[in-house]
Amino acid sequence: DVKVTQSSRYLVKRTGEKVFLECVQDMDHENMFWYRQDPGLGLRLIYFSYDVKMKEKGDIPEGYSVSREKKERFSLILESASTNQTSMYLCASSLLTTEQYFGPGTRLTVT
Amino acid sequence: AQSVSQHNHHVILSEAASLELGCNYSYGGTVNLFWYVQYPGQHLQLLLKYFSGDPLVKGIKGFEAEFIKSKFSFNLRKPSVQWSDTAEYFCAVNENRDDKIIFGKGTRLHILP
Numbered sequence: 001d002v003k004v005t006q007s008s009r010y011l012v013k014r015t016g017e018k019v020f021l022e023c024v025q026d027m028d029h030e031n032m033f034w035y036r037q038d039p040g041l042g043l044r045l046i047y048f049s050y051d052v053k054m055k056e057k058g059d060i061p062e063g064y065s066v067s068r069e070k071k072e073r074f075s076l077i078l079e080s081a082s083t084n085q086t087s088m089y090l091c092a093s094s095l096l097t098t099e100q101y102f103g104p105g106t107r108l109t110v111t
Numbered sequence: 112a113q114s115v116s117q118h119n120h121h122v123i124l125s126e127a128a129s130l131e132l133g134c135n136y137s138y139g140g141t142v143n144l145f146w147y148v149q150y151p152g153q154h155l156q157l158l159l160k161y162f163s164g165d166p167l168v169k170g171i172k173g174f175e176a177e178f179i180k181s182k183f184s185f186n187l188r189k190p191s192v193q194w195s196d197t198a199e200y201f202c203a204v205n206e207n208r209d210d211k212i213i214f215g216k217g218t219r220l221h222i223l224p
Contacts, residue, residue: 031210040120042201042216043155050210058211090155099145100212102155 003027004103006091012109019078021106023091030096032074034058034066037088037105049074081110113138117202117215124192125223132187132218134202141207144185146176147214150198158200161185172196194224 007022025032031050035043035058045058047066055066063085067075074093078085088107092100118133136142146158159170166178176187185202202215 033211035214040216043214045211048211092155094210096210099157099160101157102147104154 004091004093004101006089006103006106008106009104010107010109012111013078013081014111015082017078017081017110019081019108019110021076021078021089021091021108023074023076023093023103024072025074025091025093025101026072027093027095027101028071029093029101030071031094031100032068033092033094033100034064034074034076035090035092036060037090043090046076078108081108083110086110113204113206113213115202115204115213115215117200117218119218120216121219121221123221123223126194127191130187130189130192130196130220132200132202132220134185134187134215135183136185136202136204136213137183138204138206139183143205143207144176144178145203145212146170146174146185146187147201147203148198149201155201158187192220192222194222196220197222 004025033048034046049055049068065077088105090105091103094100114137116135144161147155148158149155159168161168161178169175199217199219201217203212205212
């Protein structure tokens with residue numbers, strides 16, 4: 001079974017803090033993704049990575065950056081957290097163009 | 112740009128009722144199609160997928176979906192729902208040879224016991 005894990009289920013941060021969300025997959029997948037999920041808006045792609053050190057912007061990259069130094073790990077960074085970044089963050093991985101496997105999500109609250 | 116439309120944002124049914132959730136997409140080329148489900152408090156998981164072949168696809172827990180290319184549709188069906196089907200359902204599509212998947216906004220399904 002594919003396993004995608006995320007470092008925290010719940011996180012509370014203050015406005016202006018730098019926030020790191022970590023994601024690890026154990027199936028040697030090339031692709032990894034970061035989404036945010038908001039009620040009524042579905043899943044919106046923030047960034048994705050198709051290989052180590054390679055990344056591509058998604059639909060809503062502003063205010064976020066990513067890092068992929070190892071194949072199994074994909075980090076999402078909020079450079080200076082703001083209240084409008086309060087959301088559920090989902091990480092996913094996939095093998096080339098196949099279905100994506102999701103982690104449990106991190107519910108981030110920025111106060 | 113690619114888009115995926117789910118017709119219903121919120122559906123309420125009684126147990127044993129039949130279910131059909133609509134999904135339409137905008138891309139005219141070869142596509143892969145997915146339905147994902149998110150049960151309360153759980154992570155998003157794949158319900159079923161269509162890549163090629165028989166346009167009627169069967170998934171887990173008695174769900175099925177039919178790909179109708181001429182209508183750009185991939186509707187999800189279940190003949191008799193159960194209370195445990197209460198969840199949010201997402202339709203998704205990717206163009207063949209594209210790594211990214213476009214998700215619909217989701218349909219919240221609430222089954223009354």
